[in-house]
Amino acid sequence: MSRFYVPKESIKGNSIYISGKEAHHIVDVMRLKIPDEVVVFDGTGKEYIGVVKEVGRKSLSLEITETRKSQQEEIYSTTLIQAIPKKEKMDRIAEKATELGVSCIIPVTTARTIPDWNEAKKSKVVERWRKISLEAAKQCGRADAPKIRPIASLEETIKNVAGHDLKLIAALSEKAIKLKDALKNRSAGRIAIAIGPEGDFTAEEVGLAAQSGFKIVNLGRRVLKSDTAGLAVLAMINYEYTD
DSSP states (O other): OOEEEOOGGGEETTEEEEEHHHHHIIIIISOOOTTOEEEEEOBBSEEEEEEEEEEOSSEEEEEEEEEEEOSOOOSEEEEEEEEOOSTTHHHHHHHHHHHTTOSEEEEEEOTTOOOOOOHHHHHHHHHHHHHHHHHHHHHHTOSBOOEEOOOEEHHHHHHHTTTOSEEEEEOOOTTOEEHHHHHTTOOOEEEEEEEOOTTOOOHHHHHHHHHTTOEEEEOSSSOOOHHHHHHHHHHHHHHHHOO
């Protein structure tokens, strides 16, 4: 059954109203028509089964036949604090981290972060990452979409995740412990993981994180690239806490 996204504001009573690109995709690309059945999700964890009720030139409406809550009740949530890498690598991170079940992505600037954008460019790239993440959620069967926060500094972000149950920072440090040891015998909860830029975090940044309760971890024998490391950690956490 075909699956589509609509913002929750498009759901009114027992009807769903779709316009724009998603309507174009349903009508002109997928060639769906009255009374075909589709699945719709609103990004908050709810899914709807509906049948096509009306079709216009640039819009259509569905009649809801079933509403269901996502069955994936996670015992943990993950926040990826990702130093922005070069070029379009963050696009891939947003897509693949969504597929791996990340709850929130916070793109950060660090002392060694290379991209340097003005506020207008920052807003545009964050919006692009949100769209990429939403498409990935649609493709992989998620009923929600991860939150992608505005670009922030590492120092600001460290303060904002203070309430997480487990905070990790991946770094090439002699003080680092194995990731599996940091996860051992813990009851999951809210996990934050910080991944550095191409040149790694500075010693000062690692120290600041450690002072704020972050555990310094290494990811094995090999040095992973910035756009690989976060995805590897998410996969490891999934393995550790998924039945």
